Amino acid sequence: MGMVFKDEGVMLFFLVVPIFYPIVYSMIYTSETIREVPAVVVDDSRSALSREYIRKVDATAELHIISYCANMQEAREIMRQREAYGIIYIPRNFVKDIAQGKQTHVNIFCDMSGLLYYKAMLMANTNVSLNINADIKKQLAQNTTNRQDEVTIKPIASEDINLYNPQAGIASFLLPGVLVLIIQQTLLLGIAMMAGTSRERNRLHELIPVGRHNHGLLRIVLAKTSVYLTIYVVQSVFCFGVVPRIFSLPQIGNPVTLVFFFLPFLLAVIFFGMTVSAVVRERENGVLIFVFTSVILIFISGLSWPSAAIPGYWKLFSYIFPSTFAINGYVHINNMGASLLDVRKEWDALWLQAAFYFFTCCLSYRYKILAARIRTYKDYRVRRKVES
Incomplete structure (x- = not known):
């Protein structure tokens, strides 16, 4: 035991690091998930529905829209300067495809140097897409009661439960x-x-x-x-x-x-x-x-x-x-x-x-x-x- 306390290097590994490192790592990751990841938008649709989509994405806890870019080149430059970690691109035919009963797309581009950025971008856009899809389904179904709307939106009720890591x-x-x-x-x-x-x-x-x-x-x-x-x-x-x-x-x-x-x-x-x-x-x-x-x-x-x-x-x-x-x-x-x-x-x-x-x-x-x-x-x- 005496050799341990007489050697500064051994004391560092035996007594200091096992106390210091767990605290440092825990402090770094104590927030569990990242919030308000900065992102930019390129909206070629410029429609009421695309603005609603962007507004709902910005309202999520995962993303924060910091800029509206005129084109993809401007958006890429902002990402290159590390001012944003993702781009949301809404195509020109966004509303037109929906009106014609076609499937439309929203493209997301993410900085993959950190998987947590990708997770935040994906979760925010997926949740907003599902929410807007539900509204579109209600409009197309032309139901007469709230119960019919509920069945149209969610014919099978499901619930996500994160076991052991809520x-x-x-x-x-x-x-x-x-x-x-x-x-x-x-x-x-x-x-x-x-x-x-x-x-x-x-x-x-x-x-x-x-x-x-x-x-x-x-x-x-x-x-x-x-x-x-x-x-x-x-x-x-x-x-x-x-x-x-x-x-x-x-x-x-x-x-x-x-x-x-x-x-x-x-x-x-x-x-x-x-x-x-x-x-x-x-x-x-x-x-x-x-x-x-x-x-x-x-x-x-x-x-x-x-x-x-x-x-x-x-x-x-x-x-x-x-x-x-x-x-x-x-x-x-x-x-x-x-x-x-x-x-x-x-x-x-x-x-x-x-x-x-x-x-x-x-x-x-x-x-x-x-x-x-x-x-x-x-x-x-x-x-x-x-x-x-």
Whole structure:
């Protein structure tokens, strides 16, 4: 434990980042959805119905019409200057097609550098189109009662319910996976940095220097594990218990279930990090090994892209990391109220990883202990020869 608090880099990864990053990410996405996305209009129809369409679009929460352009070239220039993120184009024959009983079109162009802009443009225009379609149907039907109008507009009553994410927000969808990844990556980075520090501070650059206090493989492994586990139990409580409450994220899972679920996850990450740390020669190597994998692990976890659509070789690669199973299990427990039995597959996989990486950790540490003893003995013989 003393080595953790004496190393500024390790303290940064173990104590600062797991607190700072969840708060920063949650603050960025706390609004869940974007509102009042600036958009421009090119209205070649210039009719009462096209003006009504534009007025209703501007009244939605998703879009804000900032300009009426004379042509598409002017609209594109505004988008190029990043003053607007979408164009609504109403063609010249908009009203004429409706009067002739033909299908008409409203074209939307969106800045696809951000999918949330596209979502806002699509939702606003779809809802307004459906609303105007309903009015047109009523006019064409020439009904005599309100009930007939209701049946004409909506012959089959339906209701949309967003399960587990009522606001359809990005924070409720993305942050659970990000929180799990923050715990894993900071723990791996801290373990790797401590391993690099240990090598740099002893004369023979060994991971486990030979000394009277270092005998006993299990004692070394379990002592390190207890230190890491103690710190990250507290950090996990903050990430998975406090942060969702502060930022009103979905949290319907049983806390006891989460405790039992994350225990093998933390153990698997610790043993995995200790195994990989056997190849870390310098403090900075861990950053090179683990940081670049963060975005990849989010994509192949099945959170942002369906697992069924992920190629087989990427699936196999994802099974190396505990975060793959932890993210899926955590989302099911926390957002969907699943029990431990419901996530038995992920839970068993985490225990299997913990057991496997414990074995590889012991093997790598045993090898390093033997290597350290051999090098120490050789160094001792060399010094004796020099002295004699």
